[in-house]
Amino acid sequence: MLCTRSVCLRRMAQGDWAAYMAYWRFVNNPQVTIDRLIEGWSRQTATVVAGRHVLAIQDTSEVKFQTRKGRRRGLGEVGKGNARGVLLHAMLAVDADSGACLGLTGGKVWTRRGKVKVPHDQRELADKESARWVTTAEQACDVLAAARMITVVNDREGEFFAHWALTPGDNVHLLTRAMHDHALADGSTLYQAVERARFCDKAMIDLPQRMDRRARQAQLSLRFGTAELKRPARPGVKGLPERVEVSFVEVVELYPPKGAEAVHWLLLTTHSIAKASDAWQIVSWYKQRWIIEQLFRSLKTQGLQIEDSQLESAQALIKLVAIATKAACIVIQLVQARNGGQQLPIECAFTPEEMKALAAINKTMKGRTKLQENPHPSETLAWAAWIIAKLGGWTGYASHRPPGPITFHNGMNRFQILVAGRALQTV
Structure with a gap:
């Protein structure tokens, strides 16, 4: 494939x-x-x-x-x-x-x-x-x-009480976009608790491109607080805790560009939030x-x-x-x-036999200058990606357009042919 x-x-x-x-x-x-x-x-x-x-x-x-x-x-x-x-x-x-x-x-x-x-x-x-x-x-x-x-x-589809009650643990937290206006233990509702909180900070964030949205920047206003979700009164949840404490973070784009849909995220999490920087960290994680x-x-x-x-x-x-x-x-x-920013081990994506083939191929790709050599530490995923991209037709120069998915598909095609050839030599 x-x-x-x-x-x-x-x-x-x-x-x-x-x-x-x-x-x-x-x-x-x-x-x-x-x-x-x-x-x-x-x-x-x-x-x-x-x-x-x-x-x-x-x-x-x-x-x-x-x-x-x-x-x-x-x-x-x-x-x-x-x-x-x-x-x-x-x-x-x-x-x-x-x-x-x-x-x-x-x-x-x-x-x-x-x-x-x-x-x-x-x-x-x-x-x-x-x-x-x-x-x-x-x-x-x-x-x-x-x-x-x-x-x-x-x-949002994964936001329901049983998930809050069953998933979190000692080093396991939950973060999700709110789907329901939960009843709270104090008799109010989640949305009412959010409305009682005041906006306390603003920040400009980058929004990645999606199928329904171009990449752009958005200025978001932020507020945060805590709430205790009350167990719903319906079959299937009777054995769960009566209440679950969560933190909420709401970010709103008050003045979106003309024709653009305003950003509005109400996030719930089991992470504790003491200050605005903690809340922005939650937003950053959700963006991933x-x-x-x-x-x-x-x-x-x-x-x-x-x-x-x-x-x-x-x-x-x-x-x-x-x-x-x-x-x-x-x-x-x-x-x-491809950019080598995070040095993951090569084992993330390649088998031991493929790793040997990559090492052999890399030796044949050394150019006359440093700019034409693999710049990444050996046996890292970035090192392997550089080799596969070169096999797929990329020039290898950092100043040229970086390789994309099609280049990697083409490179993997050539690579697997070379791997098969090495295997035949041992037959």
Whole structure:
């Protein structure tokens, strides 16, 4: 997938019928389970998190596939209308200080099996799709056990009382954008508590580009405080604590540019906030959530084109999405590493045999001047990214346009051919 920038089995096989059949058998083999594939997501991540404060960022994306009446491919409904596909819930580990993507920690890929007749509020958490926010956080705690601190970061869909009650621990915090006007222990509501707080600071922040927004700066006004969330009076939460204390941070863009949607974030967290600088730190950590949107874009239209797959069965498509998610994560790591700002170990993305091949290739790339040599420490991800980018057609000069995802896909294509050639020499 990395080499061909595609999930099409025929394109990946590049005319080799035996390779095509091997790929097809793999995704259709019942012994290849989605649970084991997702378990493999985090194998390399666990090796690089020791001593770090890790942002464990999770979100869900709909992966839609073309179907028609009589050929639904076993896929359930997603989104609005008659769309069919699978749902991907993924969690990325990101260094809280540098923003470096450390890898995947866990998640879930599934397709819906008809409509649930029992109303949402009457079901236990384990019987709801929303349980994925809690179970994925539990997976992260195991994978990130060596981390100094973990902050689980959600978007609004993952903001519900059971998550607040079950996820936080000794070195595990929760940070999410508010979804509900929770009832509070003092008889008021969350929104009322926020309104009672005064705006106390202002700052200019950079907003990254998104599909619905250009990159721009925004002047935000800030206020913060604390609140005690009261346990809801509904089935499924009776065994949880009666109240959970959280801090809130609200940032509002009072004067947005003409035609632009104003920024308004109400963030809740279990981190304590004593002063304005603490609150701005919470905002900074939440801003890192955009990296998981990059993951989903790399998986879809701006990368691997996962939604173009023509595989016939839902189970094969679910497995293909899981494999492609890992590939998309590696591309993000390479793009981030190109500048060498965060020296991650090469084991984040490459196997021992690939590392040997990279070392051999690097020796052939030395130019006549220092500017044409790999400037990064050996056996770091930045060192490997420089080599892959050169294989993909990048000039190597810092003054030229930096390599992007397509360059890395092309470089990985050439690299894997060279790795295969080295393997043949030992046969």
